Amino acid sequence: MLTLNSRNVVLEGLAKGQRSMVLRLRQGGPEPLSLEQNEALFMQSGAAVGPGQTVLALERNANAAAHASGRIIVPDEFDYLGDGDVLAVELERPAVRVLYRRNSRHNSFLLTERCNHYCLMCSQPPKDINDDWIVDELFQAIPLISPETRSLGFTGGEPTLLGERFLRLVSVMREHLPATALHILSNGRRFVDPQFARAYAAIGHPDAMLGIPIYSASSQTHDHIVQADGAFDETVRGILNLKTCGQKVEIRVVVHQLNYAHLPVLAEFITRNLTFVDHVALMGLEMTGFAKANMDALWIDPVDYRQQLYEAAAVLQDFGLPTSIYNHQLCTIDRRIWPLAAKSISDWKNEYRLECLDCGVRERCGGFFATGRSRLSRHIRPMREN
Numbered sequence: 001m002l003t004l005n006s007r008n009v010v011l012e013g014l015a016k017g018q019r020s021m022v023l024r025l026r027q028g029g030p031e032p033l034s035l036e037q038n039e040a041l042f043m044q045s046g047a048a049v050g051p052g053q054t055v056l057a058l059e060r061n062a063n064a065a066a067h068a069s070g071r072i073i074v075p076d077e078f079d080y081l082g083d084g085d086v087l088a089v090e091l092e093r094p095a096v097r098v099l100y101r102r103n104s105r106h107n108s109f110l111l112t113e114r115c116n117h118y119c120l121m122c123s124q125p126p127k128d129i130n131d132d133w134i135v136d137e138l139f140q141a142i143p144l145i146s147p148e149t150r151s152l153g154f155t156g157g158e159p160t161l162l163g164e165r166f167l168r169l170v171s172v173m174r175e176h177l178p179a180t181a182l183h184i185l186s187n188g189r190r191f192v193d194p195q196f197a198r199a200y201a202a203i204g205h206p207d208a209m210l211g212i213p214i215y216s217a218s219s220q221t222h223d224h225i226v227q228a229d230g231a232f233d234e235t236v237r238g239i240l241n242l243k244t245c246g247q248k249v250e251i252r253v254v255v256h257q258l259n260y261a262h263l264p265v266l267a268e269f270i271t272r273n274l275t276f277v278d279h280v281a282l283m284g285l286e287m288t289g290f291a292k293a294n295m296d297a298l299w300i301d302p303v304d305y306r307q308q309l310y311e312a313a314a315v316l317q318d319f320g321l322p323t324s325i326y327n328h329q330l331c332t333i334d335r336r337i338w339p340l341a342a343k344s345i346s347d348w349k350n351e352y353r354l355e356c357l358d359c360g361v362r363e364r365c366g367g368f369f370a371t372g373r374s375r376l377s378r379h380i381r382p383m384r385e386n
């Protein structure tokens, strides 16, 4: 698992008086590199440092950075960093957080830890705190991101709780990164307000998609899973408002013990009532956060719902709804739906097991969450293409 955050850092010669600074890394050669205000030289041994420059160096290269005016020394495990990556440097704690890796397909930004759901399997348990600084930081980071980035994600918490600031962020994404697809994870309830749905649509982002969960066709079951009365009703009405405004919507279904049995019924519900959505993702559980705390109530071996998963996918496909299977190992699901399986786990927390070494389909298989080793399928075994 990649280290994205560390408090094991040394800061020297950096101006204080602000919570954090956001920096884009530039990688130098033998000649001094001229840096812009929000840039730091990523010091590889032998790189030339210009006057007044801020340098980020791995511990092993710390001596080479000795004569820079500002120094950020980070553990050697950050050696994967490269040109164009963007970091936040917390000046008081101190700490470093990697916000964006230019060579990754899996960059996403948490917008807030606040949420109006309390999902039983939430991987990012909500906190009722003022974390407005996160968005302040993002407003600084977005202009530093490479315009060639193919896609970025917004997550939470619930991003739409930010109201106007959420809309402003989408707008800034459109301004600075018009060719970058934006995927936003939201519970969709804020869009029950037609005015908010219209304001979102009016931004005119050319390639934005909202990923909105529906966990069951039964409103009672959905509301129980998200621990919020009335959520199902608002979510469905929110989706209808978004589609009325011509916005792209994906339905996300995390499968677990509380909803697997009725997965085909949920698929039928989607095809009858929400047939105009743009994509449906049937997803495996990440055993972290609340999912770990509620493990006994939620965990089911994917092999034990392979029939329901197959049937749900077949129903969606028969109606021509674009469908994907996320977060599942190929050896646990029906071979007939392998073509729908995507390598969906973010690269920094994606791993494989010993059994996978000898597997003929490893290149196509999504593997495992490094964050969720507590429960594994009993059916992990090497497979062949045919």
Ligand code: SF4
Residues within 6 Å of the ligand: 329, 330, 331, 332, 352, 353, 355, 356, 359, 360, 361, 362, 365, 366, 367, 380, 381, 382, 383
């Ligand atoms: S053995 Fe590993 S790589 Fe092969 S299908 Fe199973 S989980 Fe995937």
